[in-house]
Amino acid sequence: xxxxxxxxxMGRGEMTNLQSxxxxxxxxxxxxxxxxxxxxxxxxGLLPEDIAGIEDVGKLPFITKQEMRDNYPYGLFAVPLxxxxxxxxxxxxxxxxxxxGYTKRDIGIWxxxxxxxxxxxxxxxxxxxxVAYGYGLxxxxxxxxxxxxxxxxxxxxxxxxxxxxxxxxxxxxGTTVLACTPSxxxxxxxxxxxxxxxxxxxxxxxxxxxxxxxxxxxxxxxEDRLAIKALDIxxxxxxxxxxxxxxxxxxxxxxxxxxxxxxxxxxxxxxEALPDGEKGELVLTTITKEGMPMVRYRTxxxxxxxxxxxxxxxxxxxxxxxxxxxxxxxIIRGVNVFPSQVESVLxxxxxxxxxxxxxxxxxxxxxxxxxxVEVTExxxxxxxxxxxxxxxKIKEALASVLQVTAKVRLVGPKYIERSEGxxxxxxxNRKI
Amino acid sequence: xxxxxxxxxxENRPGTLAEVLGVLGEHDINLRAxxxxxxxxxxxxxxxxxxxDKVERVLKGANFAVKTTPVLAMKVTDHPGGxxxxxxxLTASGINIEYVYxxxxxxxxxxxxxxxxxxxxxxxxxxxxxxxxxxxxxxxxNFYW
Numbered sequence: 001x002x003x004x005x006x007x008x009x010m011g012r013g014e015m016t017n018l019q020s021x022x023x024x025x026x027x028x029x030x031x032x033x034x035x036x037x038x039x040x041x042x043x044x045g046l047l048p049e050d051i052a053g054i055e056d057v058g059k060l061p062f063i064t065k066q067e068m069r070d071n072y073p074y075g076l077f078a079v080p081l082x083x084x085x086x087x088x089x090x091x092x093x094x095x096x097x098x099x100x101g102y103t104k105r106d107i108g109i110w111x112x113x114x115x116x117x118x119x120x121x122x123x124x125x126x127x128x129x130x131v132a133y134g135y136g137l138x139x140x141x142x143x144x145x146x147x148x149x150x151x152x153x154x155x156x157x158x159x160x161x162x163x164x165x166x167x168x169x170x171x172x173x174g175t176t177v178l179a180c181t182p183s184x185x186x187x188x189x190x191x192x193x194x195x196x197x198x199x200x201x202x203x204x205x206x207x208x209x210x211x212x213x214x215x216x217x218x219x220x221x222x223e224d225r226l227a228i229k230a231l232d233i234x235x236x237x238x239x240x241x242x243x244x245x246x247x248x249x250x251x252x253x254x255x256x257x258x259x260x261x262x263x264x265x266x267x268x269x270x271x272e273a274l275p276d277g278e279k280g281e282l283v284l285t286t287i288t289k290e291g292m293p294m295v296r297y298r299t300x301x302x303x304x305x306x307x308x309x310x311x312x313x314x315x316x317x318x319x320x321x322x323x324x325x326x327x328x329x330x331i332i333r334g335v336n337v338f339p340s341q342v343e344s345v346l347x348x349x350x351x352x353x354x355x356x357x358x359x360x361x362x363x364x365x366x367x368x369x370x371x372x373v374e375v376t377e378x379x380x381x382x383x384x385x386x387x388x389x390x391x392x393k394i395k396e397a398l399a400s401v402l403q404v405t406a407k408v409r410l411v412g413p414k415y416i417e418r419s420e421g422x423x424x425x426x427x428x429n430r431k432i
Numbered sequence: 433x434x435x436x437x438x439x440x441x442x443e444n445r446p447g448t449l450a451e452v453l454g455v456l457g458e459h460d461i462n463l464r465a466x467x468x469x470x471x472x473x474x475x476x477x478x479x480x481x482x483x484x485d486k487v488e489r490v491l492k493g494a495n496f497a498v499k500t501t502p503v504l505a506m507k508v509t510d511h512p513g514g515x516x517x518x519x520x521x522l523t524a525s526g527i528n529i530e531y532v533y534x535x536x537x538x539x540x541x542x543x544x545x546x547x548x549x550x551x552x553x554x555x556x557x558x559x560x561x562x563x564x565x566x567x568x569x570x571x572x573x574n575f576y577w
Contacts, residue, residue, distance in 0.1 A: 382478060383476075412443050
């Protein structure tokens with residue numbers, strides 16, 4: 001099933017022309033309206049007319065998450081705030097989130113690409129779509145929500161959590177499509193079993209799972225346990241949110257909505273473009289977005305590109321499942337977590353040592369984060385309640401900055417192994 | 433009287449108590465009293481020893497989180513109601529007891545009690561003025577306070 005057949009099956013030549021026009025237009029706009037971009041282009045001696053088409057994209061400088069932080073909150077917006085109808089944000093490493101703004105038209109683009117994602121999964125106006133991604137500043141919940149409304153499906157905006165209720169609603173409302181993180185899907189399956197429910201007790205047909213990396217093995221498990229087709233979805237708030245690339249029923253790569261987001265694969269060390277099929281860092285350029293265009297955004301996600309025509313008939317380039325990251329970012333229950341965030345929280349409290357370690361596990365298919373904190377002389381007390389209070393304080397501070405709950409475990413001085421070089425801040429025990 | 437208590441942070445894993453005791457044994461430290469307060473995640477070992485300053489030094493040297501805290505030490509008569517009588521005095525003066533641990537010695541007809549209270553000096557005064565005989569602790573040969 002196609003949502004937008006002309007775009008999804010456009011010939012390569014025609015697509016290149018469209019991308020060229022849109023890229024040129026984007027560069028014109030950012031040059032005119034975003035001083036930060038203009039300065040970057042001027043520093044390289046570039047004028048908008050130097051970018052005649054998509055073949056010139058490599059002349060443009062990259063932009064990174066750090067630069068988004070440097071321009072916090074609205075520095076990269078290309079329209080006045082009066083035109084911005086929505087702001088989303090993802091957690092930041094230094095307490096400040098990275099902010100993105102959408103115009104009315106941007107929300108329309110987002111709805112369109114999410115409508116595609118849902119249609120690829122077989123959803124239609126006959127579907128009942130349960131959105132179990134979080135709603136709020138996180139883009140997951142609202143992104144799926146808009147796409148589901150656009151295709152005319154019945155939307156159940158449960159948000160994440162409260163699993164037993166989640167399952168009850170699925171059963172009572174006749175949910176046919178579930179959207180959440182893959183680890184939460186497995187947790188739902190687990191809970192269903194505990195409640196004595198079989199997949200046959202539900203009407204689920206498909207699931208759209210994303211916001212964290214997952215393997216083929218995990219896909220198999222979800223499909224077996226829930227008796228559904230499980231499809232991958234890729235997105236990031238910097239670009240638009242979920243819907244940047246979506247799997248079709250062939251489950252052989254995620255179709256990038258190339259008419260809105262131009263993909264490149266580069267060598268993360270040299271920045272050089274890599275040919276299709278070679279693994280490297282995904283770089284995305286928004287070519288239609290108005291509120292906050294991102295030109296050559298370094299996603300830090302490692303993957304491969306495939307521009308061959310898919311068995312489903314779509315010509316849209318496919319990216320492989322994300323194979324890893326080029327930085328130390330962790331994705332825990334769909335939320336981006338940087339070790340440096342933990343560090344700034346601990347140092348901010350003023351009584352803890354800078355020696356810490358993050359232990360990530362997957363228990364009952366849910367990611368858990370434990371932060372080990374060394375007890376220093378200053379923070380140590382002979383009274384249990386003082387230490388417990390400190391533990392609680394650290395936990396609260398972490399939760400508010402990370403947007404994900406972490407267990408805190410106090411350990412003795414020098415418990416955490418000291419390293420000569422880069423400290424081993426993360427032990428990830430998840431088998432994805 | 434007021435004595436120095438050594439508190440040591442214990443991680444919640446097997447062998448941490450043995451590690452502390454090992455260090456004390458190596459340095460010829462004798463323990464007079466000890467108590468462990470534990471939670472789900474960690475424990476606090478509280479010690480009364482013969483050489484508190486040295487103990488603090490050697491334990492810190494062995495990478496333990498250590499704190500010296502002044503606490504109240506008192507003798508109570510080793511018969512029913514002996515401790516109650518002392519505690520009542522503190523209560524009557526509005527002193528809050530944070531924790532307490534007790535131990536008896538084989539050669540004495542008195543038990544020893546260690547108390548952490550919110551107002552240490554006041555507590556000491558209360559016990560001293562009202563019952564000098566029971567709480568005025570001497571430097572007996574078997575004692576480290």
